[in-house]
Amino acid sequence: MDKSVNLKNIFTNALGVPADAGPVKRLMHVLGALACSAITVFILYTTAFGQLPGPAQYAVVLTLGMTAIYCFYPGPLQQVNAGLDSLLSVLLIVLTVASGLYYLDQYQEIASLREGIPTPWDLTCYAVGVFCVLEAARRVEGWILIGVVAAAFIYMTHGEYMPGLLQHRPFWISEVLEYSYSYQGIFGIALGAVVDVVFVFVILGVALRVSGAGDFFNFMAMRLTRGRKSGPAQCAIIASAMFGSINGSAPANVSATGVLTIPMMRRAGYRMEFAGGVEASASCVGQIMPPIMGVGAFIMSEITGIPYSKIMLAALVPAFLFIISLMIAVALQAEKHGIESQDEETDTAMTPARRAQAVTLVAGFATLIALLFLGFSPTFCGLAATGVVLAVAQLFADTRLDLGKAVTFIVDGGRDGIAVMIACAAIGIVIASFTSTGLGIKLNQMIVAVGGDSLLVALILAATCSIILGMGLPTAASYLMVVFVAGPAIMNLGVETLQTHLFVFYYAVLSAITPPVALAVFAAAAIAKVSPLKLAARALRLSLVAFVLPIVWVYHPEINLQDLNAETWLPTTAYILALLLAVIAATAGQIGYFKVRLGYIERALMLAGAAAIVAHETPVILTGVVAVTALLGFAWLRGARAAS
Template sequence: MAKKRDNLNRFFQTAVGIIAFGFSAFYFYTAGFGIFSSESHRGIYLLVTFLLSILLYPASRKYPKSKVLYVVDAIFVAMACSSVLYWMLQYKEYAIYRAGWTNQWDLIFGLLVMLVSLEVTRRVMGNVLPIIGLVMLGLTYFGPYLPGIFNHGGIRLSSMVEYYYYTDGIFGTIVNTFATYIVPFLIFGAFLNNTGGGDFFMDLATSLTGHIAGGPALIAVFSSSIFGSISGSGVANVVATGTFTIPMMKKVGYKPEFAGAVEAAASAGGQLLPPVMGAAAFVLATLTQQPYSTIALISFAPAILYYIALGFMVYFRARRSGLQGLPREELPKFSEVMKKGWYYLFTIVVVVVVIALGYPAPRTAFWGSVFVVFCSMLRKETRFTFDKLIKTFREAGTSALSVGATAGTLGIVMASLTLSGLGVKFSSLILSVGQGNLFLTLVLVAFIATIIGMGLPTTASYIILSILAAPSLIQLGIDPVPAHMVCLWFAVISNITPPVCVAAFAGASIAGAHPMKTGLNAVPLGLFMYILPFFFIYEPAIFVYGQELAVSVKIIASLLISIACFAAGFQGWFFRNLRTWERAVFLLASPLLVDTRFFTDIFGYIVVVAMAVYTYKTKKQAANPQIAA
């Protein structure tokens, strides 16, 4: 994500503050009491996103203070206002009276909003996504001249603009989802931080795990799971929690590359953890036409398993390396933390209850925000004031840009894939290469996700995968929800997979580490993010929801032990440092436990129990002489 301007004068700072405040206040109201109209709901979201992005992010990073660029900004502001306001005024008339009949003004303003969408995405998120958008426009328009799979009859420019502008492009599904779901939860996150709830959960994680071997890494795992669930962005989560956890990890002896990798892997996974999850989860619920509560419910067990796996990896690494936790006197006491803020724990209960009662997800964010404000009033130090309210709405409004700046361009990409037919063709290509083999097709989807996800935010990566890859899995007989869940998880892992691993790079910048080495350290830590999606297909009992409880418990129990075995073998510790052959035995036992056949399970359990007893009984003998790996 690009760097914001640091030279805004008082007038523009005030303007940004007022716009951001009004933006958040408007969508906070609609979250609690319903939207006014479809055109105002979508139009205001896109217009304010455009304005804030243009004001806060310079057109050129090299010359951010150039006076010429201020003229460029003014032109783009005029283009944004005119094109969005025209759409808002004409939307109903077009939908009712002249659908399919575009006039000259429709085409002009449609082209303008496309240009502004691409420019705003470039300013805030960099060049990757706008280039993809331009490529998709080219593939749609020049279809008759393209070779192979890209060839099609071509789409007239007027038809393209009409579809992008009025049908289901720039103002379509993506903008509606972002405005309906993402903004209210970003506001909820801002309320949580500014009422003292964020500090409570960070102190709680620190008091519970800080003294354990490698405790700061466990703090990162715990705190990042909570904040990542709210922020919906791996990079934003790294920045928010990593500035606190990474220095602590380095202090107890973790190498900078590993410290940055732990934070990146933990932050990326927060987008998969209920009850809030990240932005892409709301898009998934929309595309699969499932209640968000269902998506959150089936995501719980896999997400917890991922964080348990990550916890084992960092703990075993710390024990093998002889790292200690932080001294207890440097940590907040659990009793004092609970005394000051135990009531914040009920925030999770409130969110879960509201979701379980079947209320819309935006209403959940609304009541969660109201509850944390009530909690803040219980102590003088955290009491919520009108100044804090203004600060909260401003923060939420500007933080929404990290997701919102991609909305228009993603609409262009989705519309282009539909208009050109490339989505269907690409799915057919995956099926052809995979030769109808489900496992091979999953491997191909994982590979494609890694390529597509390079430099893209998770939401953008998932949306593209949902069009290109999910249909191929559905054609092989997989239900839509597991197929899309696979795409979501593979989209998240691209955040930490080299060569372009944005979350790992963010962690490296805080840790003062080599970016690529940080990414290479993050991959094995987040490996189960690649492995677990295969269970969505082959062992759907992992979802628990709609499955026999006994079967789900058996699968999850076996997975827990398998995860521990893999972490022990990979990191080389289980009660003591492990020899090479012992590590190999643990690594071989891991897949035996995830195979559901009776004999492999029994054999796996026998091996694990035998190795656990053996390593425990010989740990005293290994305490003095260092056992070489």
């Protein structure tokens, strides 16, 4: 009896069933957990032994994922009548499965015989499928994403009334539905990137978390920063960046790590809006930090054909400069406000449990990186790394997966990926509107026309477009949508494909801390209990370097470390060191401190000197280096005299 009760508790906890849930809610959670488990098993099996044809592969995962969403996420009637809301969710599950099965059965005939001439049953399937996708997306991501998709629908159906270049021929509702529920829309490149690449790395992240290996990130961050005045803040930066790299969502990362790091910074003496700004900014770092980059690098590799190793190398220096700017900022802030070293009462001894975590973590990442550089596909590398993590974890008692952890791994492997899955499925409709109406080409023409021959103006317009269109969306979804709008316009001005995609991706990431939406900021503000506007202002200042870096590598692609040779490595290294100097000056300028408090004129001069270093002309760069060196040296001497 005790054994059966224990097993029941294990499965109840692993499946995430609320303790106070009624029988219907329990059944829904079990069904959702089974759907998530099926996703995990299906992804691992098809990755190892061969995928189904694209539309079939995507339809299976989408159907299972939407079933899980309707089981886990409450509907619009939850506050009115919970029982009726559950009934609505069951109805939507039936419709989702019906449309998914119909598409699985008919997609080959539709593609070969009925494209452009759908039958009434086809249109019924399309309409039901689109509706179910949008309702699932609304439950997970809210109304912002639905508003974007609605705008795409309106443009497709009423574009004939738009002025000038934006005008296009009228589309029938049947055409809109067909475009939306096809390989051009929902089952297109956005969902394909998630199913083919992202899910494997989500499963890898779950393996690290469930085994406890992921906890070593936090321990390592505390150990590296222990004893410093800015130790708690630097610990928060390192931990958030590491977790964010495998998390894939800045707002989710803030919610997960901010509950620990923000109070820790507050206890050290930092103001709450500063602590929240640090956490929000650091969570963005994880999205652009190799090797995983919040799975962004793998999506980029999938849609561009550029080897992952080149993308990771290209992102290395910018990510380093961003994280260094944050580390310097919190150190200067600590000195400016007289924050003393106050070690948290945390054990940083290397215990057997932590050794087990370290070995498991290193084994997984070493496998991943080694296979990637050997030229294997990202999907295979993610699968192999997951297998290594699980195998090595079983060698140690402290990381070994018992029955409960094994069930959690299988369930969460699917559950952790359904949010980005449904967002990208919905974004597929937006992409369909770009391609079917020619909107992407028209927006590119507008950016080029407004920018004229000025690459800088065009880049600023493209960056603005990336930030605005990315607001409120998951990083992967916003990147995939924006790259179709702004990407070609940048490439038309002579920028290489790799630099263009990184440019768009960076600004899609930074939209998480850019008002008015700024989801990472709102998540941090809720924890810090401060004004989101004040926190956003602080996060923007802290991330000043990140907002400039994409423009820098367009003019100085050498910092992306491509095609290095005996002739280029020395000037490349010299310029990276100059950029590091610019980062120090820019950070000191925005904090207002460098060994001594800086006046407004000194701060302005430091920012101007940093701006000169990122210029395109060598004489201007050299002038900036000399000016910044002199300003920092003078401030250092003043500080040394004041200290003595």
